[in-house]
Amino acid sequence: xxxxxxxxxxxxxxxxxxxxxxxxxxxxxxxxxxxxxxxxxxxxxxxxxxxxxxxxxxxxxxxxxxxxxxxxxxxxxxxxxxxxxxxxxxxxxxxxxxxxxxxxxxxxxxxxxxxxxxxxxxxxxxxxxxxxxxxxxxxxxxxxxxxxxxxxxxxxxxxxxxxxxxxxxxxxxxxxxxxxxxxxxxxxxxxxxxxxxxxxxxxxxxxxxxxxxxxxxxxxxxxxxxxxxxxxxxxxxxxxxxxxxxxxxxxxxxxxxxxxxxxxxxxxxxxxxxxxx
Amino acid sequence: xxxxxxxxxxxxxxxxxxxxxxxxxxxxxxxxxxxxxxxxxxxxxxxxxxxxxxxxxxxxxxxxxxxxxxxxxxxxxxxxxxxxxxxxxxxxxxxxxxxxxxxxxxxxxxxxxxxxxxxxxxxxxxxxxxxxxxxxxxxxxxxxxxxxxxxxxxxxxxxxxxxxxxxxxxxxxxxxxxxxxxxxxxxxxxxxxxxxxxxxxxxxxxxxxxxxxxxxxxxxxxxxxxxxxxxxxxxxxxxxxxxxxxxxxxxxxxxxxxxxxxxxxxxxxxxxxxxxxxxxxxxxxxxxxx
Numbered sequence: 001x002x003x004x005x006x007x008x009x010x011x012x013x014x015x016x017x018x019x020x021x022x023x024x025x026x027x028x029x030x031x032x033x034x035x036x037x038x039x040x041x042x043x044x045x046x047x048x049x050x051x052x053x054x055x056x057x058x059x060x061x062x063x064x065x066x067x068x069x070x071x072x073x074x075x076x077x078x079x080x081x082x083x084x085x086x087x088x089x090x091x092x093x094x095x096x097x098x099x100x101x102x103x104x105x106x107x108x109x110x111x112x113x114x115x116x117x118x119x120x121x122x123x124x125x126x127x128x129x130x131x132x133x134x135x136x137x138x139x140x141x142x143x144x145x146x147x148x149x150x151x152x153x154x155x156x157x158x159x160x161x162x163x164x165x166x167x168x169x170x171x172x173x174x175x176x177x178x179x180x181x182x183x184x185x186x187x188x189x190x191x192x193x194x195x196x197x198x199x200x201x202x203x204x205x206x207x208x209x210x211x212x213x214x215x216x217x218x219x220x221x222x223x224x225x226x227x228x229x230x231x232x233x234x235x236x237x238x239x240x241x242x243x244x245x246x247x248x249x250x251x252x253x254x255x256x257x258x259x260x261x262x263x264x265x266x267x268x269x270x271x272x273x274x275x276x277x
Numbered sequence: 278x279x280x281x282x283x284x285x286x287x288x289x290x291x292x293x294x295x296x297x298x299x300x301x302x303x304x305x306x307x308x309x310x311x312x313x314x315x316x317x318x319x320x321x322x323x324x325x326x327x328x329x330x331x332x333x334x335x336x337x338x339x340x341x342x343x344x345x346x347x348x349x350x351x352x353x354x355x356x357x358x359x360x361x362x363x364x365x366x367x368x369x370x371x372x373x374x375x376x377x378x379x380x381x382x383x384x385x386x387x388x389x390x391x392x393x394x395x396x397x398x399x400x401x402x403x404x405x406x407x408x409x410x411x412x413x414x415x416x417x418x419x420x421x422x423x424x425x426x427x428x429x430x431x432x433x434x435x436x437x438x439x440x441x442x443x444x445x446x447x448x449x450x451x452x453x454x455x456x457x458x459x460x461x462x463x464x465x466x467x468x469x470x471x472x473x474x475x476x477x478x479x480x481x482x483x484x485x486x487x488x489x490x491x492x493x494x495x496x497x498x499x500x501x502x503x504x505x506x507x508x509x510x511x512x513x514x515x516x517x518x519x520x521x522x523x524x525x526x527x528x529x530x531x532x533x534x535x536x537x538x539x540x541x542x543x544x545x546x547x548x549x550x551x552x553x554x555x556x557x558x559x560x561x562x563x564x565x566x567x
Contacts, residue, residue: 040471042450042468043450043451044450044451044456045468111484111488115488116488119489123442124442124444124474124489124491124492125489126474126485204477208474208475209449209474209475209476209477210471210472210473210474210475211471211473211475212470212471212472219472220472220474222475229477230449230475230477231449231450231451231477233336233362233363233364233367233451233477234363234364234365234366234367234449234450234451234452234453235366235451236366236367236369236370236451239366239450239451
C-alpha cells in the first residue's frame with residue numbers, strides 16, 4: 001500500500017521534473033513575464049505569449065462551472081431527496097453512464113449540434129459559448145453523482161430532526177442537508193473543475209483554437225491544453241519547448257485554481273453555517 | 278578437389294551477396310558513395326533485398342508513402358518499410374538525427390534545416406482554396422486571398438458576395454500545408470489573421486468548411502471532394518488537372534529527405550518511388566514529378 005502511494009508521488013514528481021526540463025529553455029529565452037503576459041502567439045516567428053490561452057482556459061472553466069453547479073446540485077437534490085425510488089433507479093445509472101462517455105464523443109456532438117446552433121446567434125459557431133456548453137455537459141455527471149452520494153450520506157436523524165421541528169421539506173434540504181453535505185459537494189465541484197481544466201479533445205473540436213484574444217463569448221479562443229495538443233504534432237526546437245512551458249503553466253494553473261476554489265468554498269460555507277446559528 | 282573448392286567459392290559468394298545488402302541497409306545513414314555503388318551492383322545481380330526502411334514525417338505524404346511501401350514490399354517480400362506520421366518538422370528532424378532512413382516533408386526545407394540533408398521530390402501537390410458549397414463567390418484574385426487570410430478583408434461583401442463575416446479556417450502553426458501556404462501565398466510580408474479558426478488536420482479543415490457557409494480555407498488537392506467548393510484563384514481552379522498542365526500556381530513539392538545521399542535500401546525505395554510504377558501510385562492523389 002505504502003509502495004503504491006509512494007509510486008504515485010514518484011510519477012507526479014517525474015512528470016513535473018520532465019516538463020520543467022523540457023520547458024525551462026523557453027522561460028530563459030522568452031522571459032517568464034513575456035511568456036505569461038504576451039498576447040501574441042506565433043511560435044515559428046518568435047512570439048511566445050500565452051495570455052490568451054490562460055484567459056481562454058479560465059473563462060471556459062468558470063463558464064462551464066457557473067452553468068453546471070446550480071444545475072448539478074439541483075439534480076443531486078432531486079435524485080437524493082425528491083425523486084421517487086423508481087425514477088431514481090432509472091436516473092442514477094443514466095448519470096453514471098454519462099461520466100464514462102469518452103470526451104471525443106462529447107466533442108463530436110458539440111461539433112455537429114452545438115456549434116451550428118451557436119452559429120445561428122452569430123460568428124462562426126466555434127466559440128467560448130459552445131465550449132462552455134459542451135464542458136458543462138461533461139462536468140455535470142461528476143457533480144451530480146458525488147453530490148448525490150454526499151447528500152444521501154447525511155445521517156437520517158438530521159433530516160428527521162429538522163422535519164420534527166417543523167421545517168418544511170425545502171427548509172430541511174437547504175438549511176440542514178446541503179450544509180451537512182458541504183464537504184462532498186465541494187469535492188464534487190473541485191473534481192468537476194479538474195475535469196474542466198484538463199479537458200482537451202472536446203475543447204479542440206468546438207472552441208476553434210484561434211490564437212486571438214477573444215472579445216466576446218461568440219469568438220473562438222484556445223485553451224492551454226488545446227495549445228499543447230493542437231501543435232505538439234508538428235512542433236520542433238523552441239516551438240516544442242514553448243509547448244512544454246505551456247504544460248508547466250497548466251500544472252501551476254491547476255494547483256492554484258484547486259487551492260483557491262477549495263479555500264473560498266470552505267470559507268463561504270462556514271460563513272453560511274455561522275449565519276444560520 | 279577443384280570442384281569442391283569451386284562450390285565452396287560459389288557458396289561464399291552467394292552468402293556474400295545476401296549479406297552485403299543487409300549490412301549496408303543497417304548503415305544507410307553513412308553517405309559514402311562507394312557503398313551506394315556496391316549496393317546497386319549487388320542488388321541488380323541478385324534482385325533480392327532484405328531489411329527495414331523507416332520513414333516518418335508529413336501526414337500529407339503519409340497516405341501515399343503507405344501505398345508506395347505496400348507496393349515495394351510486394352516486390353521485395355523480405356523488406357519491411359515502416360511508415361510513420363508526425364508532421365513535416367518531425368520527419369525532417371528525424372532524418373537529421375538519423376532516427377529514420379527517410380524523412381517526409383510537405384514543405385520546402387528551412388535554411389536552418391538544410392545542412393547535411395538531401396531532398397528528393399517524389400510528387401507535387403496543389404493547395405486549393407475551398408469554401409462552403411453554397412458560397413456564391415467562385416473566383417478570388419490572389420491579392421484578395423492574401424487580404425482575407427491576413428485579416429484585411431473580413432466580410433464576403435467586400436469581394437462581391439453576401440453580407441457575411443468571413444470565417445477564416447487554417448491549419449495550426451508548424452503544419453507543412455500551412456507553411457507552404459504562408460510561403461507561396463501570404464509571403465513573409467503578411468501574417469495569418471489571429472482570429473482564424475485552427476484545425477489540426479486536413480480532414481478537420483474539410484469538415485469545418487463543409488459545415489460553415491461563411492468559411493474559407495486552404496486544402497491539399499488530394500483531400501478535395503464534393504462536400505466543399507473549390508474557389509478559383511485568378512480564374513484557375515486548384516485541381517489536379519490544372520496543376521498538371523501548369524496553369525495553377527500554388528503548388529508545393531512533397532519531399533523525401535535523407536541524411537546525405539540516399540543509400541542502401543533507402544535509395545532502393547526512393548528509386549522505386551521515382552520509377553514509373555511508383556509514380557503511377559503517386560498519380561492517384563498527387564501530381565507526378567514529370
